[in-house]
Amino acid sequence: MLHLPVFLIFGLICVAGAINLLVQKHPINSALSLVVVMASLAVEYLLLGAEFVAAVQVIVYAGAVMVLFVFTIMLLNAGEEEHTKGSRVALLLGVPGIAIGGVLVSWTVLRHSNTAPVPIGALPGPPKDVALLLFHDFLLPFEITSVLILIAIMGAVVLASRPEAIVRRLRRGEPAQKAQKPEKRELAVVGKER
Amino acid sequence: MSATTTFVILSIIKSVAVIFVLLTAVAYSVWLERKVSARIQNRWGPTRVGPFGLLQPLADGIKFIFKEDLMLPHVYKPLYIAAPIIAVLFSITSIAVIPFGNSLDIPAFHIGSWTVGPISTPFQVAADSAGDINIGLLIILGITSMGVYGVALAGWASNSKYSLLGGLRASAQMVSYEIALGISLIPIMIKSESFSLRAIVDAQRHLQWNIVYVPFGTIAFFVYLISAYAETNRTPFDLPEAESELVAGYHTEYSAMKFAMFFMAEYANMVTVACLATLLFFGGWLGPVFGPSWLQILLPVFWFCLKVFFFMFLYVWVRWTLPRFRYDQLMAFGWKVLLPMAIANLVVTALYEALKA
Numbered sequence: 001m002l003h004l005p006v007f008l009i010f011g012l013i014c015v016a017g018a019i020n021l022l023v024q025k026h027p028i029n030s031a032l033s034l035v036v037v038m039a040s041l042a043v044e045y046l047l048l049g050a051e052f053v054a055a056v057q058v059i060v061y062a063g064a065v066m067v068l069f070v071f072t073i074m075l076l077n078a079g080e081e082e083h084t085k086g087s088r089v090a091l092l093l094g095v096p097g098i099a100i101g102g103v104l105v106s107w108t109v110l111r112h113s114n115t116a117p118v119p120i121g122a123l124p125g126p127p128k129d130v131a132l133l134l135f136h137d138f139l140l141p142f143e144i145t146s147v148l149i150l151i152a153i154m155g156a157v158v159l160a161s162r163p164e165a166i167v168r169r170l171r172r173g174e175p176a177q178k179a180q181k182p183e184k185r186e187l188a189v190v191g192k193e194r
Numbered sequence: 195m196s197a198t199t200t201f202v203i204l205s206i207i208k209s210v211a212v213i214f215v216l217l218t219a220v221a222y223s224v225w226l227e228r229k230v231s232a233r234i235q236n237r238w239g240p241t242r243v244g245p246f247g248l249l250q251p252l253a254d255g256i257k258f259i260f261k262e263d264l265m266l267p268h269v270y271k272p273l274y275i276a277a278p279i280i281a282v283l284f285s286i287t288s289i290a291v292i293p294f295g296n297s298l299d300i301p302a303f304h305i306g307s308w309t310v311g312p313i314s315t316p317f318q319v320a321a322d323s324a325g326d327i328n329i330g331l332l333i334i335l336g337i338t339s340m341g342v343y344g345v346a347l348a349g350w351a352s353n354s355k356y357s358l359l360g361g362l363r364a365s366a367q368m369v370s371y372e373i374a375l376g377i378s379l380i381p382i383m384i385k386s387e388s389f390s391l392r393a394i395v396d397a398q399r400h401l402q403w404n405i406v407y408v409p410f411g412t413i414a415f416f417v418y419l420i421s422a423y424a425e426t427n428r429t430p431f432d433l434p435e436a437e438s439e440l441v442a443g444y445h446t447e448y449s450a451m452k453f454a455m456f457f458m459a460e461y462a463n464m465v466t467v468a469c470l471a472t473l474l475f476f477g478g479w480l481g482p483v484f485g486p487s488w489l490q491i492l493l494p495v496f497w498f499c500l501k502v503f504f505f506m507f508l509y510v511w512v513r514w515t516l517p518r519f520r521y522d523q524l525m526a527f528g529w530k531v532l533l534p535m536a537i538a539n540l541v542v543t544a545l546y547e548a549l550k551a
Contacts, residue, residue: 028273028350035343042336055332059376063339064369067346071365074350074358126328127389 007047014040027078031069038062049125200313208319209290216289220461221251227510234514261450266352269447273351278448278455281344285462288337291330292469293318293392295479295494316392317479317495330391331383334470335376338425342368344459345427345434345444352447360443363521364434368425370528375421377536378414381543382474385411395478403477410543415475417536422467424528426460429513433521468505469498476501 017036024030038061045054124133134142161167225240225247232239240247265271295317302312321327342365349361382404383389386397398404404411424431435443445456472478481497483490519527 028347032273032343032347039340051329052332055329055336058336059332059339063336063342064372067339067342067365067369070343070346070350071362071369074346074362074365 003047007044010040010043025080027073031066031073035062035066038066049123051125052127052130204315212289212319213286216286216462216465219465220458223461223506225251230510231514258451258454263450266447268353270351270353273347277344277348277351278452281459282455284337284341285459288334288466290319291327291333294498298491326390326392328390331389339372349444354447356440356446357444360434360440364427364444367433367524370525371421371424374417374528374532374536375425377540378417378421380540381410381414384543384547391473395473395480398477398480405475410539411475413539417532421532426463426467428509430516430519431524432518433524436518464506464509468502471505472498472501
């Protein structure tokens, strides 16, 4: 009854947020627009009856991933974006590309779509159904995905870790860089003056 | 009246009532904090306004409203204004899915020619037709995880070094402890087989509170309690607003009502976290129920409020007893102690429940 208008409103908010993400020049504004996109997507999931996915969308994407984005932007104190020649080329090629892509997708969807609406609750949405799908029907793909993520985490640790020698030196309480010995010539000069 | 109209009117009444009670509770927990801290430090605390200083929160509110609202020239205006609003919004929203008691049943009565009722509505602002939300716990976790933005953006938009450092500390700390907090709750979900807060409370009937679900529930409770202190930026984890290092942390540049909004957000978050601890580990509204029917309806709400009050008191007690962590200690504690503990507890609980079934 109220579902369709609310669904459309949040769909519009989602698209507006996505466009704003591209238009804004400051990275923090773009990141916040992305938060709006994620949150309105969660509302769309909720309206489609996928409660669990909606909650996870908010917790993981809007709550954790985007907070880390904002955190990084704050930490690096990223300034406003500058336009280069590359960005003009991207604009010239990208806008027609998106238009063509959008037309193709909507044409395909409209041509092959089943016009009968699916009632809410017809598709698996409550946590129990999702759990059965994940841990029963699609257990192997699910576990393989988690291994993929584990590999990504290990990669991040390797990239961020410091070489063994420096770690050992830090543990001994010495500075990370080897202290440079004062050059002999300077010492000699000092000696002469004396 | 049609079902929809009744639903809308009831929802509005419930929202207004709950927000009123929450904000009053927030104001009086500030009073409680000042009184208890005074008691701990052998002082009097507020005594001048009203008996026992009970009108002090009101006086404070009036002061905040009439103070000059400084708009500094060097801030990033849109986010500087939005940050306190975001903080308050998310801290108040999460109370909507918290159940306070069984349900309010009023038989039909007449006002003039109108017939009202019979009314039967759960003690919970947002509920579906069954009087429950089957992902209530997840919604609370989601909303509290969004609350970080208020603090982080306040720190960034203020364009001042103390604020930025406070904001950075707050977001790093809240993201880190959120993981331990979330994982510490999963054993409870496994035991109750539900995300619904009502189902979790119902699973604790006959004094089978999760706190006495030894050792899994007990460990989960302590991990939850410690991470909750860190989530709400309270001592011993109040690094984001450490006075001795950062002036006031992320809200250094805020004055008047905008500052008061951060204050309200902090205390409202404390109330939410206390409600969650009550629901998940201390049996929610369960307690001895007796007497006439109106008393049987109100007693569960009373037990719930009593337990929440206990946690609010505990918050204040801890704050004025423990010193503050150093920042590296805080991070090391979160990642190297709490998180492994929560994960180990989760694995062992899952094994135990699977073998028992």
